[in-house]
Amino acid sequence: MTEGSVDPVPLFRIDWTAEEVGNAVDSITRGSYWANGPYVDEFESLLAETMGVEHAVVFNSGTSALVGALEGCDIGPGDEVIVPSFTFIATANAVEAVGATPVFAEIDRDRYALDPDDVADRITDSTAAIMPIHYAGIPCRIEALRELARDHDLTLIEDAAEAQGATVNGAPVGTAGDAGVLSFCQNKVITTGEGGAVVTDDDELAARLEQFRSHGRVSGEYFDSADTGEYVSLGFNLRMPDVVAGIGVAQIERIDDIVARRREVATDLNDRLATLDHVHPPAEPPDGRNVYQLYTVRFDPAIDRDRVIDELAERGIASKVYFDPVHLTQYYRDQYGYTAGELPRTEAISEQVLSLPMHPSLSRHERDRIVTALEEALDACGR
Structure with missing residues (x-):
């Protein structure tokens, strides 16, 4: 920073306490079970309890969890999976990874998530799954998508990677379908640095996920057994280490x-930014709770976002x-021949949105600076 300048306001800060440090030290100094262990079991139990599901199976990343969920649901070559294009690329890449084909559908204008009407138009005889995301912590129209899935x-x-703690009609997002996928990457609602999980009520799916993350091994823990164990399916090493689970x-x-502190910060920003011309704060849907994993505003087309x-x-x-x-x-251009103009609503919205700093400890002073800076930026753009 130059002389006289102030400290920058970063996009996020990880919210941690002495307990995270203590659990990590406990796992390390135990001297065993670094690749698996009691904190993995406890974390899975707490996740399942929090989500109100029978099973939570943790992975080394959210991407691994996405691939595991698709693989566990028998999605593969010859199948099409409808996904949004406005998402982190892992959503589509996971479909590619299992040999299926991602089919991109439009998003809506308020939640920036799959538009059920457009999804319905893209269902074909090859469609095997719908995989929506809950963008930035805003619940998507999951009830309408669930109805479509049932009807077909x-x-x-x-893909609830960005929305742990969000709800729709009181139910946690990630629990409406056959499986829900969470991410614990560093800027997520809760974080382990990297990590992910699949939550489900399906006993068979949970068993397949546990095998998939451990090279298809069906028998007991590798280091607790004198023999090599039995491998019944194709799998990979996608386990979450015990220290991470701690x-x-x-x-x-x-x-x-x-979540409560995130929402408090966001409510203040929403109220203050709502008074600015040409700026649209993130949605608080009438049927759900936004957890504001990101704080994304949308500008009118007249504003130069760059x-x-x-x-x-x-x-x-x-x-x-x-x-993008x-x-x-x-x-995806090279693989499928996509060109600009095929998803006009998605493409337009993606050019108008911008994420501002958001974390549970964003101070009032920092919020003041964000609002003032945005006002000055808009003035510079000639609003």
Whole structure:
């Protein structure tokens, strides 16, 4: 920073306490079970209890969990999976990883998630699954998507990576379909640095997931047995280490407090930004609870978003365009021949949104700076 400048306001800060550190030390100094162990069991139990499901199976990343969920639901070559293009690329890449084909559908204008009407138009005889995301902690129209899945006998897998703690009509997102996928990457609602989980009420699916993350092994723990064990299916090493799960235990025990503080910060920003012309704060849907994993605003088309980004940066305020349309990335252009204009609503919205700093401990002073900087940036854009 230059002389006289102020500290920057980052996009996020990880919310941690002494318990996360204590659990990590406990796992390390135990001197065993680093690749698996008691914290993994406890974390899975707490996740299942919090989500109100029978099973939670943890993985080393959210992406691994997505692949595991698709594989466990028998999605593979010849199948189509309807996904949004406005998402982190892992949503589509996981479909590719199991040999299926991602089919991109439009998003709606308020929740930035799959539009059920457009999804319905893209269902074919090859469609095997619908995999929506809950963008930035905003619950998608999951009830309508669940009805579509039931009507067409399709698998419904929720990519709830950004929305742990969000609800729809009181039910946690991630529990409406056959499986829900969570992520614990560093900027998520709760974090272990990296990690993920699949939650489900399906006993058979949970067993397949446990095998898939451990090379298809069906017998007991590898290091607790004198023999090599039995391998009954194809799998990989996608396990979550015990030390990572220990951090997760400390985080999940505080999730209600973390969500409440996120919502308090967001409510203040929503109220203050709602008074600005050409800026639309994130939605608080009437049927659900937004957990504000990201704080994404949308500008009217007249506003030069790139100019806003530069103006915010000059004032020490971080911002980020998290998602460009996946169908327009080089891989999907080359693989499927996608071109601009095929998803006009998604493409337009993706050029208008910007994520501002958000975390549970964002101070009033930092919020003041964000609002003031955004006002000045908009003035610089000639609003």
